[in-house]
Amino acid sequence: MRPFWFLWGLWALLNYPLGEAQETLFLKGVRHEYQRFNNCGPATLGMALSYWGRPETQRQIAPALKPNPSDKNVSPEEMAAYARGLGFGVHQGMAGDIGLLERLLQAGFPVIVETWFVTPDHGGMGHYRLLVGYERARRVFYAFDSYLGPRIVLPYAGLDRLWRVFNRTYLVVYPRSREGRLMAVLGERGRPGREVRLALERAQQEVRGSPASPFPWFNLGSAWLRLGRPQEAALAFDRSRRMPPDRGLDPRPPGGEALGWPWRMLWYQFGPYEAYYQTGRYAEVVALASGVLARAPDHEESLYWRARARGALGDLRGARADLRAALGYRPGFREAAAALQTFR
Template identity: 55%
Template sequence: MSLRSLSSSLLLACFSLAGAASSLPPSASVPGIRHEYQRLNNCGPVTVGMALSRWGGTLTQYQIAPVLKPNKGDVNVTPPELAAYARKQGLQAHLATNGSRALLKRLLAAGFPVIVETWFVTADSGGMGHYRLLTGYDDSKQKFTALDSYLGKLSFTYAELDELWRAFGRTYLVVSPPEQEETLRGLLGFRADPVLAKREALRVAVAEAGRKNDAVAWLNVGNARLALGDSRGATRAYDQAYASPANAALDPTRPARTAGGLPWRTLWYSFGPLEAYTRTGRTADVLRLTNAVLQDAPNHEEVLYWRGRALAVQGETAKAQAAYREALRIRPSFAAARAALAELNAGT
């Protein structure tokens, strides 16, 4: 597809969705969702279980968590892991970044709850990633309603949610039965096409970085460029994120040793900088960053994986193998770590 036809497709999609938005009800609430409070670090298993309950699911964290995080010390279940779990339950899962208020309202009005990945700040533990399940909206109050595995039922103004949501590039996950596929694709519009969606995510991220020029905005630019295969462009954006001033509101318990503008737990959840720096040969940066994460979260399999990748590039084969083995001890189903270890073993 040419750039001109790509732009035309996006423009037509935007006009179509603008018409759909004008016909939405002023409020909506998705019925039939079971709430559950989480155990430690179980917001991912609980939130996907709540989303499944909309479609008749009865599984709780006590069945889901042992599958998604066989090691109880695992501090993060990623959105792709949640999506893969939903698919194993026989449902379809649409996972993407660059969601919008209009999209959320369309989905909720049609009866689809939406998992959003957001930033979450507590006075004692500081800033961290946290999933919420959006269940409704009310234009008269300018608020979304949500089920939170830690806080229960709550609401956010549209602006409040967006500020917390953009910390993760406005990542959203919709799970639904296969028979709802056509309906869901219609609600997604151009976002149902992965290439169009990724290009639009980059456009939005670049525009926001131009307005805000903060660490989160540049992180989102880096992630959007990396998703399109531009590792060098992503690296430049990540460098700008680290060079930006730290935001104390997102990071009230930031350790003094933390370097750069991103919140200190960012790499617990977002691995784009590790991937881009590895792909562009900046392995010393990867080792420095992964070492900092592992001081606080030693059972972090994704960070161990990228540490192994950097060590392998440096020719530290034995250390790389050890990193991959540790990642697999934490999550035996970690396919990327298993493949990387097999490749190293084959070459020794």
């Protein structure tokens, strides 16, 4: 018997034919919005929702996603949960590629991509962008960028370099009525767990091709972790940390950090915390999280992981203090609330 995902994909393809590829495309109907401080996530999500006729802007979205206005990170999971709360479907994918982005746009779906971003004043940091079009002859995407403005031109290769830092994570927000068309575009990517495998294969390939770059190793660690292999994940993160830093992506590190990771890397991705915790390397979790908290004391994810590691080391008082602080910054942080109950 054919697996369900195959039959669903075949039905979607027959019912939602995609047509011939377009050489140039620009989706109209997106309302651009410039972000406020640390608000690229809420602003970009608002722009994506506007394409489908929703009125929400960062003014409504930010308080829900980041009760602490200085929150350094709004995760793809938080953005997806907000959109689902409005009745939308969301495909949160990873290991995307240029061809997939073109196909999604051609099918009428703007795409949120999580990328690295470098500014002259603030150095490197995470940043969301909304892709709304492309021009194949020039090999560029058009994006609505909450920091730079509307109709920003992003060369394919340049975007991929920045996108790779986040394992080529992407979000597609869509009305439930369009799910069949989206599944037709995604194909086997719509199968549960398939994109994690694609991420693993892509990272392994890039590790062989660029063994001195930290990001393929980091992505390899993230994929192994998602596949339930924390030991392999921890070893990959170790290799990533030992790689030479890419000063093009991290031109102004404070304090002369020598890690392969950009100094803000753990503001956005927490795989090393989890892998080291699961393999019993609690002191390293404490050290890494404390390094982040020295410069971002309100970083609730680092407070959470430091608390768990402190608890495992027997420092229950310190664990409780960290968890209470995390909940003060994000009252709806369910994992922190559950952990606090175990340390009473």
